[in-house]
Amino acid sequence: MSIKLFTNIAKLYTMAGGVRKKDRLDDASIIEHAWMIVADGRVQEIGTGKAPFVDGEIIDCNNQIVLPGFIDAHTHLVYGGDRSNEYRKKMAGVAYLDILQAGGGIHATVEATRKATFEELYNKAKATLDYMLTCGVTTLEAKSGYGLDRDTEIKQLEVVKELQKDTPITLISSFLPAHARPKNYPDAHAFFTYQKNEVLPYVMEHHLAEYMDCFLETGVFNAEEAKEILQIGKDAGLKIKIHVDEIASIGGVDVACELGAVSVEHCMVTTEADSDKLAAHDIMAVLLPATSFNLGSAYARAKMMLKHGVTLAVATDYNPGSCPCSDFLWMLRIASRGYKLTPNEVLSMATINAAKAVDRDHEIGSLEVGKQADFIVMNVASFDEVIANMQKNPITQVYKNGRKVV
Ligand SMILES: [Zn+2]
Structure with missing residues (x-):
């Protein structure tokens, strides 16, 4: 011993x-x-x-x-390319969803991730993990979603599986096929059927994911659509996380309650009524303050949600577009200032509460x-x-x- x-x-x-x-x-x-x-x-x-x-x-x-050790409960760890060319547009006042609709945003990263080799994705993500470890991160959730097609989604998830052999950070994978509407699938139902029949069986057979996630947002996937793809994941045995209320409140919390989600994430515009529902269903809200900071958008109303009994966690949302920040300490500094919370409050959100957001509060946090x-x-x-x-x-x-x- x-x-x-x-x-x-x-x-x-x-x-x-x-x-x-x-x-x-x-x-x-x-x-x-x-x-x-x-x-x-x-x-x-x-x-x-x-x-x-x-x-x-x-x-x-x-x-x-x-x-x-800190638990980063929401990241988009594995991706190709770089989106710093969008920074000028953002400073000129172009909205995030307009950049997306013009083929930038997630679509640009999808192109770059499809082109990148396994090794390129691996090396880039490994460098990020090495840095995050020096920031005290010992557990990290990583989402796919920059492939949308079979080969790239699987490539992203397999990079995470391979990285686990070479990093002390515990990695938790989420399959996020519905991160954006792919250009070749204007019909959501057809896209979900493709994911269900062509991608998900491989993901399950090779134990590549623990969660199914979806970007439920105006101009991306609506509540009905999100429910369809998340139910497919749930039926296959995956737990549920959902991106909700980042820009508009369009029923994401109701979908989370109906499907028994572990967490909803972003929650920048979550209402008081929806906060009551989250508290009643014991669903975690994972807040992403560095995204609000980077987009210059509103911070989640953390104090209001707390008052309504919601359990809050905090994470980086590390990704190449809305939050190119893997500095966990800096994110916590933003969280405290943006939400007007004490250092101990953000510490709870980054440790024991974040552990619950990845369903591991019995082991870590x-x-x-x-x-x-x-x-x-x-x-x-x-x-x-x-x-x-x-x-x-x-x-x-x-x-x-x-x-x-x-
Ligand atoms: Zn995200």
Whole structure:
């Protein structure tokens, strides 16, 4: 058995006690002057004061703080090309959906991703993951959706599967065939039938995805259409995530409730009535603040949703268009400012609550006996300091399953 004792922890942000709602979002369950014993990759014991004797390795944390590894619950990790050429158009006031309709946006990335080789996609995504690990990300969800056709969707998902062999970050795959309307399939039903018959069987047979996702938005897929493709995924055994309410509120939350989705994501324009529904159905809302920042659009009404009892998580939405940002710390700084939330509140959203958004809150997201020892060591006096300052990465070490990976 491998045993490690981590001593001299100034503050251990355990996030113990389950997912956070309402006022509890600010509770980081901090233990001061702490120590933690990790056995075979899992937390075995936590305490404060003088550490007990252990027959194992002793690691002095030098009076730094320790917190659970971050969980990025929404990314579009694997893609080809670059969309910085759209930046000028955005600054000139061209709307996101207008860029999309003119063949840019997701369509441009689809073209580039189809052209890219497996190796090119792999190398690009691997570099992003390496960077995200230094930002403290130890679990990450990755969506397909830049292929739309069989070969490219499968290529994207297989890149994620291959990356899992070479990164300590746990990768969770979502199949997102309905990310945009492909030009060769103006009819949604025909497109979904193609996905159901030609792509999904391979995805399931090779265990390439855990979730089915859909971009439910004005000008993309409406609620009826989203329900059709998501039901196909659900029938095949996939769990459900849905992009909703990014630009317009057009019934996405109702679809999520009807299908028993794990999460709805974006929620920039989610209404009070829909917030009540999310709370009643215990569906997570994954908010993406860096997208609001980058698009110059409204931030989700996090405080309103909290008041209505919605469980909130936060993620980067890393993608080449609406959010080319893989800096998790910077995203958290934006979240706190954009949503007017405290550092501990955004920390809850990025750890224990984000764990629930990927259906793993029993395994990760907090440092409690029996859970995976995924954690970050930071050279600051408190997490407040990380958020209050807009610069610097104070992470000195990252551990995954008790093993030092940064
Ligand atoms: Zn997205």
